[in-house]
Amino acid sequence: xxxxxxxxxxxxxxxxxxxxxxxxxxxxxxxxxxxxxxxxxxxxxxxxxxxxxxxxxxxxxxxxxxxxxxxxxxxxxxxxxxxxxxxxxxxxxxxxxxxxxxxxxxxxxxxxxxxxxxxxxxxxxxxxxxxxxxxxxxxxxxxxxxxxxxxxxxxxxxxxxxxxxxxxxxxxxxxxxxxxxxxxxxxxxxxxxxxxxxxxxxxxxxxxxxxxxxxxxxxxxxxxxxxxxxxxxxxxxxxxxxxxxxxxxxxxxxxxxxxxxxxxxxxxxxxxxxxxxxxxxxxxxxxxxxxxxxxxxxxxxxxxxxxxxxxxxxxxxxxxxxxxxxxxxxxxxxxxxxxxxxxxxxxxxx
Amino acid sequence: xxxxxxxxxxxxxxxxxxxxxxxxxxxxxxxxxxxxxxxxxxxxxxxxxxxxxxxxxxxxxxxxxxxxxxxxxxxxxxxxxxxxxxxxxxxxxxxxxxxxxxxxxxxxxxxxxxxxxxxxxxxxxxxxxxxxxxxxxxxxxxxxxxxxxxxxxxxxxxxxxxxxxxxxxxxxxxxxxxxxxxxxxxxxxxxxxxxxxxxxxxxxxxxxxxxxxxxxxxxxxxxxxxxxxxxxxx
Numbered sequence: 001x002x003x004x005x006x007x008x009x010x011x012x013x014x015x016x017x018x019x020x021x022x023x024x025x026x027x028x029x030x031x032x033x034x035x036x037x038x039x040x041x042x043x044x045x046x047x048x049x050x051x052x053x054x055x056x057x058x059x060x061x062x063x064x065x066x067x068x069x070x071x072x073x074x075x076x077x078x079x080x081x082x083x084x085x086x087x088x089x090x091x092x093x094x095x096x097x098x099x100x101x102x103x104x105x106x107x108x109x110x111x112x113x114x115x116x117x118x119x120x121x122x123x124x125x126x127x128x129x130x131x132x133x134x135x136x137x138x139x140x141x142x143x144x145x146x147x148x149x150x151x152x153x154x155x156x157x158x159x160x161x162x163x164x165x166x167x168x169x170x171x172x173x174x175x176x177x178x179x180x181x182x183x184x185x186x187x188x189x190x191x192x193x194x195x196x197x198x199x200x201x202x203x204x205x206x207x208x209x210x211x212x213x214x215x216x217x218x219x220x221x222x223x224x225x226x227x228x229x230x231x232x233x234x235x236x237x238x239x240x241x242x243x244x245x246x247x248x249x250x251x252x253x254x255x256x257x258x259x260x261x262x263x264x265x266x267x268x269x270x271x272x273x274x275x276x277x278x279x280x281x282x283x284x285x286x287x288x289x290x291x292x293x294x295x296x297x298x299x300x301x302x303x304x305x306x307x308x309x310x311x312x313x314x315x316x317x318x319x320x321x322x323x324x325x326x327x328x329x330x331x332x333x334x335x336x337x338x339x340x341x342x343x344x345x346x347x348x349x350x
Numbered sequence: 351x352x353x354x355x356x357x358x359x360x361x362x363x364x365x366x367x368x369x370x371x372x373x374x375x376x377x378x379x380x381x382x383x384x385x386x387x388x389x390x391x392x393x394x395x396x397x398x399x400x401x402x403x404x405x406x407x408x409x410x411x412x413x414x415x416x417x418x419x420x421x422x423x424x425x426x427x428x429x430x431x432x433x434x435x436x437x438x439x440x441x442x443x444x445x446x447x448x449x450x451x452x453x454x455x456x457x458x459x460x461x462x463x464x465x466x467x468x469x470x471x472x473x474x475x476x477x478x479x480x481x482x483x484x485x486x487x488x489x490x491x492x493x494x495x496x497x498x499x500x501x502x503x504x505x506x507x508x509x510x511x512x513x514x515x516x517x518x519x520x521x522x523x524x525x526x527x528x529x530x531x532x533x534x535x536x537x538x539x540x541x542x543x544x545x546x547x548x549x550x551x552x553x554x555x556x557x558x559x560x561x562x563x564x565x566x567x568x569x570x571x572x573x574x575x576x577x578x579x580x581x582x583x584x
Contacts, residue, residue: 231440238424
């Protein structure tokens, strides 16, 4: 009985995914499309796998537990990856300083909670605002003067900016890790799976932010301007769009999401340090490439896929394989479909 | 309405415009003709400020717009329909039209204009929900012009609207240009198809390697022997 249910659910998931691809009106390049759908689809797929596993009498609780952890890690990757992908869509730049914006978000949240004694929700908003400001400043100071420079020069600048922020962070915040005060202690059990409150909150906030982003990109004027600039910058200017302002708002929004990711991670892994942005930054970049760089829903799919794979590998193989699987996936996708899961082969504009 | 004096442009290491002067009077259709690479598109792009002028002056409605940002030029309702259509491929036809009205705040009138434009191009109405990138070349050209009209232009700069289109479509596009002009929009038209361009224009300029070599009322230019042999194939 249960395997049948499993297969049915799997079938439904596949049909949904096919439908999404069929209506790629929204899904393909540079649109927010069904960003918020993808996590739901993921849960459905996991449920399907669950019933299959039950049928096969495997240890499904353990599997599900690890997957749940994977999804919450993955949604953090997704939040960071969205910033990479949006910025790439607009200025064709991999903003390697993005991981540091995430770090700054975590610190902003830390000080908001400790020094200012703010409530978590306010701290979240503060962290997002601080990260947005930092992102816009980085763009103004480091990237804007290089607007017409070769892309390689800007890329190197981005790496330099990343190192600079890490080191300034160590100078200012100290290199000793700080521990983020515990925010949520709740623990629930659903069907034998442990769900801690903080992971539920990560998932919920990520989901809400993605819905907001979807609305913003598709239905607001600045969101439309963003898509227009990413599709054809000259034409966008001829519509009267202020390209510089659009670039700034893209950096602001991408950074905001990274800032949120920073504080969200800190409630589960409370150790924050100035170099914390390095690995998640790289992983989120990998996630963005896996999903298809420049494609907003791609970042979400890539992030979740990466988070879940990492956790399952840790659970079933060994934690030393964790990073290997992430970068292994990058190599495979670059070999098999360099434009990413949702990517199409677009011609490179000269 | 639009007056350009001694415009010089250096573009990618090339002295693309070498002192171009031209003027467009309100209500007219003015054609700028010339061979490939004569600097026609550069001229339009400099007016729209996509390409910076090295020297010279561009006056629109008594304002010097030579150094204005592209988006503020659009706000003064000087609108360009660029060469090669440049519609937003991943947006629907409807969204492309909305982008045309990006700087406008008079929502009710935008809606009315949208109807007017869709009546002008019934084929676009049929394809309203379709992605612009999936339209045929002719339809994309219509969309590009329609999008330009959505900005409620005082003057519309059209860059090679006939490029790559079948002769029957070229006829259609030109009669639409005439109609837009009849409804009160001034037009500066850049064309390689000199015959068509001169047939609807009041006045014409001939551009050759970055210089205006001839100008005059369109009918006179069309009758000029040099033009006939060089551009009209007669």
